[in-house]
Amino acid sequence: xxxxxxxxxxxxxxxxxxxxxxxxxxxxxxxxxxxxxxxxxxxxxxxxxxxxxxxxxxxxxxxxxxxxxxxxxxxxxxxxxxxxxxxxxxxxxxxxxxxxxxxxxxxxxxxxxxxxxxxxxxxxxxxxxxxxxxxxxxxxxxxxxxxxxxxxxxxxxxxxxxxxxxxxxxxxxxxxxxxxxxxxxxxxxxxxxxxxxxxxxxxxxxxxxxxxxxxxxxxxxxxxxxxxxxxxxxxxxxxxxxxxxxxxxxxxxxxxxxxxxxxxxxxxxxxxxxxxxxxxxxxxxxxxxxxxxxxxxxxxx
Amino acid sequence: xxxxxxxxxxxxxxxxxxxxxxxxxxxxxxxxxxxxxxxxxxxxxxxxxxxxxxxxxxxxxxxxxxxxxxxxxxxxxxxxxxxxxxxxxxxxxxxxxxxxxxxxxxxxxxxxxxxxxxxxxxxxxxxxxxxxxxxxxxxxxxxxxxxxxxxxxxxxxxxxxxxxxxxxxxxxxxxxxxxxxxxxxxxxxxxxxxxxxxxxxxxxxxxxxxxxxxxxxxxxxxxxxxxxxxxxxxxxxxxxxxxxxxxxxxxxxxxxxxxxxxxxxxxxxxxxxxxxxxxxxxxxxxxxxxxxxxxxxxxxxx
Numbered sequence: 001x002x003x004x005x006x007x008x009x010x011x012x013x014x015x016x017x018x019x020x021x022x023x024x025x026x027x028x029x030x031x032x033x034x035x036x037x038x039x040x041x042x043x044x045x046x047x048x049x050x051x052x053x054x055x056x057x058x059x060x061x062x063x064x065x066x067x068x069x070x071x072x073x074x075x076x077x078x079x080x081x082x083x084x085x086x087x088x089x090x091x092x093x094x095x096x097x098x099x100x101x102x103x104x105x106x107x108x109x110x111x112x113x114x115x116x117x118x119x120x121x122x123x124x125x126x127x128x129x130x131x132x133x134x135x136x137x138x139x140x141x142x143x144x145x146x147x148x149x150x151x152x153x154x155x156x157x158x159x160x161x162x163x164x165x166x167x168x169x170x171x172x173x174x175x176x177x178x179x180x181x182x183x184x185x186x187x188x189x190x191x192x193x194x195x196x197x198x199x200x201x202x203x204x205x206x207x208x209x210x211x212x213x214x215x216x217x218x219x220x221x222x223x224x225x226x227x228x229x230x231x232x233x234x235x236x237x238x239x240x241x242x243x244x245x246x247x248x249x250x251x252x253x254x255x256x257x258x259x260x261x262x263x264x265x266x267x268x269x270x271x272x273x274x275x276x277x278x279x280x281x282x283x284x285x286x287x288x289x290x291x292x293x294x295x296x297x298x299x300x301x
Numbered sequence: 302x303x304x305x306x307x308x309x310x311x312x313x314x315x316x317x318x319x320x321x322x323x324x325x326x327x328x329x330x331x332x333x334x335x336x337x338x339x340x341x342x343x344x345x346x347x348x349x350x351x352x353x354x355x356x357x358x359x360x361x362x363x364x365x366x367x368x369x370x371x372x373x374x375x376x377x378x379x380x381x382x383x384x385x386x387x388x389x390x391x392x393x394x395x396x397x398x399x400x401x402x403x404x405x406x407x408x409x410x411x412x413x414x415x416x417x418x419x420x421x422x423x424x425x426x427x428x429x430x431x432x433x434x435x436x437x438x439x440x441x442x443x444x445x446x447x448x449x450x451x452x453x454x455x456x457x458x459x460x461x462x463x464x465x466x467x468x469x470x471x472x473x474x475x476x477x478x479x480x481x482x483x484x485x486x487x488x489x490x491x492x493x494x495x496x497x498x499x500x501x502x503x504x505x506x507x508x509x510x511x512x513x514x515x516x517x518x519x520x521x522x523x524x525x526x527x528x529x530x531x532x533x534x535x536x537x538x539x540x541x542x543x544x545x546x547x548x549x550x551x552x553x554x555x556x557x558x559x560x561x562x563x564x565x566x567x568x569x570x571x572x573x574x575x576x577x578x579x580x581x582x583x584x585x586x587x588x589x590x591x592x593x594x595x596x597x598x599x600x601x602x603x
Contacts, residue, residue, distance in 0.1 A: 056480055074483040086477040090499040099495060103485040153485075 002029030003189055004053065004157060009062035011048055021215040022048050026062070028208070028218060030157075035183060035190045037200030038218070039248060040210030040256075046193045049210070050161040053191060054078050067156060076104045079155035083162040085142040087134040087149075094130040097121055097149045104153045120152035121145075123182060140171035144178075151182065157189040165195060173232065176202055184229060197248050201241060202230055209248050211256035219251040350546040358546040372530050373538045377554055384520050384531035385558070387448070391455025392516040396509060399460030403467025403508070404497070413468075424461045428454050428519040432526050447527035451520075458519045462511035470504025471497060506573050510566035517559045532558075 006028040012021040022045040030036050040046050051057040052064055055074040064071040066078065080086075087096050098117045105113055121130050124144035134142050143163055150158055163179075164172040180203055183190060194200050200207045201224055209219040222244050226235065235241045335352050342349040350358065361368075366378035375383075405412045406420075435450030442449050478500055482492045524533030532551050539547035 054484065056483060074480070074486070076485055078484070080480070080484055082477065082480075084477060086481055088478060088481065088496065088499070100485055103487060 003032040003034075003067060004028070004030040004191070005063075005065045006053070007062050007065075009049075009052060009059040009064060011045070011052060011057065011059050022213055023052075023217065024215040025217050030189060030191060032189055033187045034206065035192070035204045037192045037194060037204035037207045038210050039194055039197050039200045039207060039252070040216065041212045041252070042195055044210050044213045044216045046195075046210060047161055050080070050159055050191070050193055053157075054080050054159055076100070076153045077156040079150035079153045079158050081143070081146050081150045081158070081160040081163045083165050085134070085139075085146045087142055087145055089134050092131050092133055093121060093126055093137070093145050094118075096134070096145055097152050100149045100153050117152060120148040123151065124148045124178065138171070139167050140175060143167065143175060147175075147179070147182075151186070151188075155188070157191065160190065160192045162193055162195065164199065172196075172199070177232070179203060180229065197245055197252075200224075200248070201226070201244050202232055202235065207244065207248055209251045209256050211252075219256050222247050348545060350549065355546040355549050358544065359550040362547070362550060373535060375530065375535075377532075377550065380530065380532045380535050380551075381554060381558055383529075384524065384533065387451060387523070387529070387531065388455060388516050388520045391452045391519070392459060392513055394452060394456035395460035395512055395516060396463055398456060399463035399508070399512065400467055400505065402460070403464045403505070404471055404493075404501075406464065406468035407471025407501070408497075420461070420464065423457075426458075428458045428522045429526070431457050432523055436527075447529055451523035451527055451529065454523050455516050455519045459512045459516035462515065463505070463508040466504045466508025466511070467501060470501030470508075473504070474500040502573050503570075506566075506570040510563065510570050513562055513566050514559065517555075517562055521555055 006026050009023065009026040009028075010021065011023045012019050014020050026049065038046065038049070048057060052059050053066075053071065055064075055071045055078065058072070071078070088099070091099065094117060097120060098113065101113050101117045105116065108116070118127070118130070121127055124147055126141065126144050126148065129137060129141060134145065137145070143166075147163070150160075160179075164175055167175065176199055183203070190204075192200065192203060197207075204224055206221050206223050208221045210216050211219055224244055226238060226240060226244075338349075339352050342351040342354075362377045366376040368376040369379060402416075406417065431454040432450055435453035436446060438453065439446050439449035474497060478496050482496050487495065520531065521533030521536065523529070524531040525537040528534055528537070532554055536548055536551035539545070539551070
């Protein structure tokens with residue numbers, strides 16, 4: 001039995017008469033220390049799925065169990081990172097993180113709690129901004145605060161619901177690298193929900209596509225057997241990376257796609273051809289400095 | 302980019318015109334009102350004192366604003382002060398009762414269903430209707446009856462904007478913030494202090510401002526009916542003594558004070574966030590003062 005288990009979980013909204021199924025028959029097992037990515041369409045019910053794992057929503061049918069315990073209510077052992085950051089705007093960066101630390105480690109001395117808070121703000125490279133309010137920060141920085149808050153709670157499992165979707169491509173790739181770096185250190189159990197297949201492959205041990213709703217369900221899992229740490233530049237040329245991506249996209253655009261639904265990729269269903277364009281490369285050159293770095297945009301089909 | 306200097310000059314001009322507008326046009330408006338008043342007093346209503354006569358008969362009260370000649374014969378600022386004291390007490394009661402009621406309305410559907418209809422019915426009742434009831438209710442307080450009745454009336458009339466705005470503020474707290482409270486398993490008290498109160502604060506202050514306006518509106522009616530010394534009491538007494546110019550003096554005073562109160566509350570309202578941060582600011586300054594020696598130690602070590 002896995003660390004996190006979802007058994008025949010279904011969820012719908014609305015009253016019995018006009019009931020709209022969102023998720024149907026979700027089965028999932030996540031091992032301790034595993035990094036799992038769930039990739040799916042916007043509006044497929046990804047957030048609903050995450051809310052049920054977090055305990056914010058109860059499934060209509062089936063059960064969610066974490067470490068053998070049935071999840072019935074939210075608790076700090078399942079830390080959430082939302083797409084919209086969910087920071088309290090009247091608290092500073094430090095206070096936002098401290099509120100969580102105080103709640104989880106209430107019995108520790110004030111000094112230890114402060115050190116703990118500072119450690120995690122440091123971990124996401126936000127120490128210079130610790131006294132700022134969320135409104136004074138960029139989207140990327142806000143999401144770092146949210147990440148620091150989640151990690152500082154020392155949760156059993158970290159749930160990330162499209163954490164990087166609202167960010168620009170460059171910030172996104174930086175934060176992806178940071179998430180990977182931090183995960184390498186902590187080896188926390190992570191469930192990442194994303195609409196970016198590449199992001200899922202870059203970060204996760206296993207990637208599962210979620211079909212398009214209504215009544216979305218999980219497709220076949222694909223193991224990401226790429227060595228860590230993964231170099232986002234090198235990985236683009238890895239044939240295994242391409243194979244995984246095609247496998248996931250083949251499901252999402254094939255069996256996982258419902259009729260009449262709008263899909264961003266204009267590719268053929270049977271064999272999706274995806275242009276290999278990566279803003280990531282620009283980022284790499286920027287980090288190295290403009291003089292040394294080559295600005296490469298690789299486009300090959 | 303040759304436009305900016307040009308735009309700057311134009312900007313300055315519009316600013317100047319705006320400032321001119323802001324000072325000059327209100328004077329024109331006031332002058333027009335006084336003109337109409339003068340015409341009215343000399344034509345259709347001969348009992349209405351003219352502006353000049355009003356000034357003649359009122360200047361004693363204005364030029365010696367703090368003079369005490371008798372309970373109902375005091376300088377205008379003394380009367381204003383008496384009225385403000387009563388309003389402050391009634392307003393405080395309105396906020397102390399209204400804010401929790403607003404929170405209960407905002408948080409509990411059950412409470413809303415039970416009490417919202419009766420609140421909606423009580424809300425439009427005039428202070429003139431509440432005051433006699435107050436006098437009856439507090440008749441056992443002997444010499445304090447009129448003050449208690451006045452406070453009751455102010456509180457019961459002024460609290461509704463606070464109640465309703467607080468309820469709206471609490472209801473419109475984003476689900477995200479409540480999720481944070483749920484995931485962190487914040488206690489009820491902590492959720493209230495750390496999430497609900499700061500999130501609803503801007504709405505609450507809008508309510509507080511509207512409530513203050515009503516409290517000041519009610520004071521006059523309350524004083525008129527109870528005969529308590531104050532701007533309203535003075536107004537009613539002078540009407541009975543046939544000194545009509547003092548009625549106008551009182552009206553102008555009430556208007557000015559109400560205007561100032563509203564401006565002050567707007568200032569507070571606009572700076573809610575800043576005021577909320579004040580404790581944190583003080584703490585930060587204090588910690589800076591305290592932590593300075595430690596910093597020096599750290600430098601010494603490196």
